[in-house]
Amino acid sequence: xxxxxxxxxxxxxxxxxxxxxxxxxxxxxxxxxxxxxxxxxxxxxxxxxxxxxxxxxxxxxxxxxxxxxxxxxxxxxxxxxxxxxxxxxxxxxxxxxxxxxxxxxxxxxxxxxxxxxxxxxxxxxxxxxxxxxxxxxxxxxxxxxxxxxxxxxxxxxxxxxxxxxxxxxxxxxxxxxxxxxxxxxxxxxxxxxxxxxxxxxxxxxxxxxxxxxxxxxxxxxxxxxxxxxxxxxxxxxxxxxxxxxxxxxxxxxxxxxxxxxxxxxxxxxxxxxxxxxxxxxxxxxxxxxxx
Amino acid sequence: xxxxxxxxxxxxxxxxxxxxxxxxxxxxxxxxxxxxxxxxxxxxxxxxxxxxxxxxxxxxxxxxxxxxxxxxxxxxxxxxxxxxxxxxxxxxxxxxxxxxxxxxxxxxxxxxxxxxxxxxxxxxxxxxxxxxxxxxxxxxxxxxxxxxxxxxxxxxxxxxxxxxxxxxxxxxxxxxxxxxxxxxxxxxxxxxxxxxxxxxxxxxxxxxxxxxxxxxxxxxxxxxxxxxxxxxxxxxxxxxxxxxxxxxxxxxxxxxxxxxxxxxxxxxxxxxxxxxxxxxxxxxxxxxxxxxxxxxxxxxxxxxxxxxxxxxxxxxxxxxxxxxxxxxxxxxxxxxxxxxxxxxxxxxxxxxxxxxxxxxxxxxx
Numbered sequence: 009x010x011x012x013x014x015x016x017x018x019x020x021x022x023x024x025x026x027x028x029x030x031x032x033x034x035x036x037x038x039x040x041x042x043x044x045x046x047x048x049x050x051x052x053x054x055x056x057x058x059x060x061x062x063x064x065x066x067x068x069x070x071x072x073x074x075x076x077x078x079x080x081x082x083x084x085x086x087x088x089x090x091x092x093x094x095x096x097x098x099x100x101x102x103x104x105x106x107x108x109x110x111x112x113x114x115x116x117x118x119x120x121x122x123x124x125x126x127x128x129x130x131x132x133x134x135x136x137x138x139x140x141x142x143x144x145x146x147x148x149x150x151x152x153x154x155x156x157x158x159x160x161x162x163x164x165x166x167x168x169x170x171x172x173x174x175x176x177x178x179x180x181x182x183x184x185x186x187x188x189x190x191x192x193x194x195x196x197x198x199x200x201x202x203x204x205x206x207x208x209x210x211x212x213x214x215x216x217x218x219x220x221x222x223x224x225x226x227x228x229x230x231x232x233x234x235x236x237x238x239x240x241x242x243x244x245x246x247x248x249x250x251x252x253x254x255x256x257x258x259x260x261x262x263x264x265x266x267x268x269x270x271x272x273x274x275x276x277x278x279x280x281x282x283x284x285x286x287x288x289x290x291x292x293x294x295x296x297x298x299x
Numbered sequence: 300x301x302x303x304x305x306x307x308x309x310x311x312x313x314x315x316x317x318x319x320x321x322x323x324x325x326x327x328x329x330x331x332x333x334x335x336x337x338x339x340x341x342x343x344x345x346x347x348x349x350x351x352x353x354x355x356x357x358x359x360x361x362x363x364x365x366x367x368x369x370x371x372x373x374x375x376x377x378x379x380x381x382x383x384x385x386x387x388x389x390x391x392x393x394x395x396x397x398x399x400x401x402x403x404x405x406x407x408x409x410x411x412x413x414x415x416x417x418x419x420x421x422x423x424x425x426x427x428x429x430x431x432x433x434x435x436x437x438x439x440x441x442x443x444x445x446x447x448x449x450x451x452x453x454x455x456x457x458x459x460x461x462x463x464x465x466x467x468x469x470x471x472x473x474x475x476x477x478x479x480x481x482x483x484x485x486x487x488x489x490x491x492x493x494x495x496x497x498x499x500x501x502x503x504x505x506x507x508x509x510x511x512x513x514x515x516x517x518x519x520x521x522x523x524x525x526x527x528x529x530x531x532x533x534x535x536x537x538x539x540x541x542x543x544x545x546x547x548x549x550x551x552x553x554x555x556x557x558x559x560x561x562x563x564x565x566x567x568x569x570x571x572x573x574x575x576x577x578x579x580x581x582x583x584x585x586x587x588x589x590x591x592x593x594x595x596x597x598x599x600x601x602x603x604x605x606x607x608x609x610x611x612x613x614x615x616x617x618x619x620x621x622x623x624x625x626x627x628x629x630x631x632x633x634x635x636x637x638x639x640x641x642x643x644x645x646x647x648x649x650x651x652x653x654x655x656x657x658x659x660x661x662x663x664x
Binding site for chain 2: 042092095096099102103105106107113117120231234238242268269273275276277279284
């Protein structure tokens with residue numbers, strides 16, 4: 009019974025890791041670059057939503073507030089690509105890694121300056137409520153997290169697999185030059201995907217904030233989300249989600265049953281194990297590098 | 300522009316271009332060695348700090364600048380170096396033995412980690428090293444008997460043949476010690492780069508496929524580069540431990556790894572000189588910011604200290620600016636400026652224009 013309880017809580021927090029990981033995977037699928045500022049985008053998304061929804065600030069209703077926040081963060085994501093990332097298109101991946109790390113610090117500074125560095129709590133309509141099924145207590149925020157994540161993953165999968173823009177994005181990632189020649193507007197697609205990733209990270213941020221207080225340093229969660237994305241294999245949407253859930257479940261279970269300290273290390277140990285045995289993740293998309 | 304008359308093929312890989320270049324380096328070393336007589340204690344301590352940072356920067360430069368592998372976890376190797384050195388000294392090993400042992404242990408650990416890690420490329424390696432960093436940080440907290448856990452531990456003062464090199468009581472000696480280590484490592488590094496091993500590093504960086512075609516064992520080369528890089532960083536870590544004197548795991552935060560990346564990218568990837576330029580920048584900028592803060596406060600009455608994290612913002616802005624506008628870093632900028640002067644009226648604007656490139660996926664279907 010206790011184990012089931014732990015697993016349910018783990019799945020819910022795993023969904024949040026998974027959502028942040030989805031943000032990485034989106035950008036990786038479309039531009040073959042990795043956005044190390046994803047965790048900080050999630051943090052900023054949560055703060056923008058907080059600024060719109062909380063009664064001290066914007067005092068909007070919850071759902072319109074979150075939608076507006078997602079739209080704003082979509083704009084932020086689009087803007088980051090348009091103004092900064094597009095400047096280094098075609099340079100080695102490593103340049104983008106350093107650039108996005110620096111961007112993460114800028115976002116953290118912005119959030120800290122506007123909202124301060126002390127923890128704040130997002131006001132949600134489902135805070136503190138829970139239901140009980142056969143002796144297992146499930147918080148509403150956990151339910152909402154799981155459902156929203158499942159829906160979002162489905163939507164994104166349909167987007168990449170079946171829509172014009174999604175297919176264009178995949179083409180742009182596989183060969184920018186060829187995609188450009190057949191008429192894919194590579195630059196604009198990249199910016200759109202960055203915007204989309206901003207929206208996804210806002211949703212992740214709001215779900216994270218519904219479970220506890222937030223401060224500008226929660227962006228470090230991004231490192232765990234990385235582990236999730238790597239376990240699933242960068243470039244696979246369901247893989248990222250499953251990787252996130254795996255980490256989310258293992259962490260509390262390890263904290264309960266294993267000696268202290270292992271729990272904090274567990275996501276990275278799993279990740280290194282996956283990297284050593286299957287260097288391209290459980291749902292590999294990379295086969296061999298050809299010349 | 301000076302033309303060098305080469306009389307043998309061996310001249311192509313000379314350490315110094317000509318007597319002038321050799322003289323300049325000698326002059327620099329002499330000036331650096333005379334620094335304790337020229338500046339006050341505060342600046343001398345900063346100079347020692349800069350030397351330690353450039354040593355760590357050179358460690359990362361082997362990996363990022365010369366072998367083309369990214370690492371986001373080099374703070375872990377600094378930590379391993381520092382803790383190994385202090386642990387050995389605490390059981391009575393003299394510094395002169397514990398210091399190289401710390402470097403060796405870190406290097407071996409690095410090479411061991413590298414064997415699975417080098418199978419990964421690019422982004423995966425960066426993330427794996429980041430994970431390794433988190434694991435090492437947790438291990439430091441767990442291994443309390445050796446590392447002092449959260450409380451931290453005290454680095455004993457260095458003594459070689461009765462001469463004391465303590466950072467506080469004998470700062471001059473400590474500075475000379477750092478200088479000697481840095482000069483020795485730089486000399487070895489510069490020589491490494493003109494040896495077959497160093498050249499194979501460059502080959503692996505520039506094209507894995509062609510390197511393999513030329514008979515270079517990619518895995519071994521990468522593991523060797525990783526090990527060397529970690530060893531150098533471990534040496535820097537052990538000096539850093541003595542410089543800080545009392546430290547715990549927080550000294551080796553993820554920000555240190557990022558600062559190290561900053562050192563190599565802003566300094567200039569692929570140049571030994573770049574590590575030094577970057578180290579000077581990273582130790583000087585916080586001081587400049589502090590001075591600027593005071594000036595702004597005096598002139599306008601605006602108190603900038605209400606904005607925590609302004610330093611990191613300025614660092615990030617510098618980094619973004621360099622990546623976008625000058626990927627070759629400070630040293631690259633200097634080389635370009637020098638060429639402009641050497642060719643004076645003949646330099647052309649597009650001489651250093653970046654080649655246009657586009658991205659092809661590594662994923663194959």
